[in-house]
Amino acid sequence: MYKEPQKDLWTGRLDSETNPRQFRHFQTVNFGNLKEDASSSQRSGVGMIGYAVDYGVKLNKGRVGPKEGPNAIKGAFASLPMFGDTEVTDYGNVEHEDDRPLEETQQEFAQLVSRSIQRHRQTFLIGGGHDIAYAQYLGIRDAYPDESIGVINIDAHFDTREESGSTSGTSFRQILEQDDNADYFVLGIQQSANTQGLFDYADEKNVSYVFVDELLHQVSPPVKDKIERYIHDHDVIMFTICMDVIDSAFAPGVSAAAVLGLYPHIVLELAKRIIPSDKVSTISIAETNPTYDVDNRTAKLTANFFHHFIR
Template structure:
C-alpha cells in the first residue's frame, strides 16, 4: 500500500557536476527524484530532519538544523557505479521549541516510507533525530509481534541522560522507557564510546539497561576481531536493525563540523567496516545520520565524509525480507 509522506519543506531539484547523460556518467543528482507514493517498493527514500532544538536543550552548539541540505550537497555529485532508485521526500522541520511535535512528524514520515516498502535514510539534524526515527520503525509493519529491534549507535556518547526534558542527550533512555512500557524487546548497542565524555552515572545507566558497548580505544584497526565479534553478536541477537550515526564518533580531524568534536574518535576505516557489515546483513530497516553542523565544518570535510558513508550504505544495502 502506498503512503504519503508529510513534510514541512518540499524537496528541491538536485544539481551537481555532470560529465554526460549516459549511464557511465551517472551521479546522485541524476538519480534522485521527488518522492511519489505511487512508485514501486524498494527505493531509498531521503527524509531531512531540520532540528537543533535538542542540541540547544543539551547545552550544545547550535547549527545542526542546516545539516540536511549540507548532506544533500555532499551526496549530489557522487558517482554511482550502477543505476539506483533514490527519492527525496523533503524535510521535516522543527518549529521553534516544538521538538516533540517534530519528532512525531518524523516518526510518521519514516513509518510511511517503511510501510511503502522503501529504505528510509534520515538526514539530520541533532541526535534528537533518534527518537523520531525510532517512533517510525517501532510503529511500522516490519515490527511484527516478537520481532526484536536492534539499535546500533555509532557515537562517542550514550545519550541516556535522565533529564526530565527530552534533548539530544536523552533519546535512547526514552526509547528504553517506551520499549519497557510496551513490553517489547530491543537491544541497544554503541560503538565508539568515549570514557572522558560520559560520566560514571551514564555508565551505570547503560549497565542497568543492558546496553552493550565498545570504547573508542577498543575500535582501532588492530582491534578488527573485537569489532567483528561485537557486530556478529549484535546481528545474531536481533531481527530488525536501526543504524544511527552520530558524526562525533569520528576523530575531530575527520569530522570537525559537529557540536562536540572527538579528541580521540574511531577511524573512518572502522566505521566504514561496521556500516558494510550492517547494510549487507539483510536486517537494516532504517538509517539516520546526526550532528552535522555546517557552520563548524572545515572545507565541508564532515559533510563529505558523512555523504561517503551514506553512499556506501545505500549502494551496498540488502533489503529486509518482508
C-alpha cells in the same frame, strides 16, 4: 513542519547527458512527498528524509547549527557518481518551530519514516541533532509493532541522559524506558565523554558497548562476532551514527568535536558488518554542523558514507 524537496540542491558536475555510466546522483534522483498516500507492492530503492532540527542540541547545551546539516549533505551527495541502478528518492525535510514541543516534531518525522519503510528497501535519515534517533525509533516501532528492535549506535556518547523531555542527549534512554522489546549496543564510547552515572545506567540496563580504544586500528574478530550475534538475536535493527564519534581532524563540523575519535574507514568497516542485513530498514546520521565545518569537510564525509551504504 514538513517541507517538500528543495530541488535546486541537486546539482553537480555534468560529465554526460546520455551515458548512464557517467551519471551522478543529481541526474537520477527522484522527488516525492510522504504526506501523499502511495501504495507499493514491493519495497525498492532508497528513500531520503532530512531532519532539519537542532532544538534538541540547544536543549542539551550543544553547539547549534545541525539543522543546516541535511541540505549541506544532500548538496554534497548530489555530485557523487552513480554506481549501480539503485533509485534514490528525496522526500525533503522536517523542520521545527521552537515554540512547539520537540516531541511533536519527532512524532511528525516518525510518521514519515514509517511511510518510507513501507515504500523502500532502506531509508536514509539525515540529521540534524541526534534526537533524530528517537524519532527514527518511533517510526520503526510503528512499522514493526511486534518485533524486537536492536539499536546499534556508533557514537562517542551513550546519549542516555535523564531529562524531563526530549533532547539530543536522551534518545536512547527514552527507547529503553519505553520499550521492553528493544535494547541498545554502542560502538565507539569514549570514557572521557560520559559520566560515571551514564556508565552505571548502561550496566543497569544491560547496554552493550565497545570503547573507542578497541576500534582505533581495526575491527577485531571479537567485535565482529559481537555485532553478528547482536544482529542475529533481533528481528529489526535500527542503525544510527553520530558524526561526533569521528576524530575532529576528519569531522570538524559537529556539535561536540571529538578528541582521539575514530577514523572514518573504521566507521565504514563497522557499517559494512551491519547494513547488508535485510533487518536494517533505516540508517540515520546525526550531528553534522555546517556552522563549524571546514571546507564542507564533514558534510562531504557524511555524504560519502551514504554513497558507500548504497553500494
